[in-house]
Amino acid sequence: MIIIGEKCNGQFRLVGKAIDERDESILQDLAIRQVKRGAHKLDVSVGAGREDAPDAMKWAVEAIQNVVDIGLSIDTQDLETMEAGLKSCKRKAMINSTTAESKKMDAMFSLAQEYESDIICLTMNEKGVPLDATSRVELAMIILQKAMDFDISSERIYLDPLVMQISSAQKQSLEVLEALKLFRNLSDPPPNTVVGLSNLSSGAEERSLLNATYLAMLMSCGLTAAILDPEDELVMKVLRTSQILLNQKLYAPSYLKA
């Protein structure tokens, strides 16, 4: 299970302000804290609608790398910003993300090829996010086919079935579980899968409980990576416990402390 920390994100007010002011300390503090709690990678977003996005991304990546030696997930829809981020990464990076739209895949897979990075692929297209599991699988097949054209092996692909808000799209939580199960049959070894976990509880009460409970279900359906808040104690405890229950880590009475 690959844990990708979500907190270095310009959409959070304090982070956005820190990026405006090029104040490294806030971003670096978040990076250090997340790694300390178990993050294997960190997602980096400078936030949408920023004119200086490519420069901001380069600055953010460098600031974070000055304090943690860890792979980064460059989170932007803008090509120029993506490339600025990838170019600054010292370790293998992750592109976050492409959709199944042909033009978008051409552009992002080219970058993945050039920078030898992993890539998160959202199972959506110009029509939006499909409402059922099988349509997500169809898009996943289009993605995997295109990735082959770019000589990108399936281990580098992270399929994202798109977790929706429980408060506005309750039925989708079931469809995402089903999609994860179906994705496993698409390649051998199965493709990696990833979700943005916190989307589930956006706008809801009981965020931590919803995220943690869903994470256990997602993992039992084969999820291999998640973008989440490593400082959410319940989420991390349930993650460690799920690894034990799914036989991914060896049980020991003190497994939580390990």
Add this chain to the structure above:
Amino acid sequence: MIIIGEKCNGQFRLVGKAIDERDESILQDLAIRQVKRGAHKLDVSVGAGREDAPDAMKWAVEAIQNVVDIGLSIDTQDLETMEAGLKSCKRKAMINSTTAESKKMDAMFSLAQEYESDIICLTMNEKGVPLDATSRVELAMIILQKAMDFDISSERIYLDPLVMQISSAQKQSLEVLEALKLFRNLSDPPPNTVVGLSNLSSGAEERSLLNATYLAMLMSCGLTAAILDPEDELVMKVLRTSQILLNQKLYAPSYLKA
């Protein structure tokens, strides 16, 4: 999701003592507390190795029924004790349990027929608990076939894939999840399924966290009933949350308070 309270059980020291002394108040307090926390049924066991077991069971059932109007699960391997319990039940009872052993099924299904009760069927036989999911399914098929011979419809059968201790049989937690998924294909509508949840964490630290996390996974694999501790707050919160995530109950921001 049918919640069966586990606490009226003579294996717990205080309950055993209350049964010895025919002290109704302890058993009745446990019954009331479990129903208050959401139990739909209560499991009743007088504990093993008791010479007065049939009389004790009759007394326990009557004591509990004096304070709560709820279905009971009569938990014993002894036929005479089972019949004493069933005979005393005012509401539709549940037999807990038979195995897939032919003689045992003959006896317990006869009682299920006579008392029109539901019945928990453990997917094990004289050889013990199988170590893989498919062997559990084979035993489930034998059970369902035998139930048909007794004219017991599949809605009255609760297949129990047997949750084992994580501390001594870690890999079994995966096999049980897999078995639950496979059970769903055995009949239409699918047979009910049940587990003794707390077995998982017997002898482990972090009991509540292990039980709660596993419950989310079990429910996402189709579990329809569980014997558990309704006074375990985390377990019950995760249960309510799982019902929302699996679209079994309608989401509302205050779903936990409902």
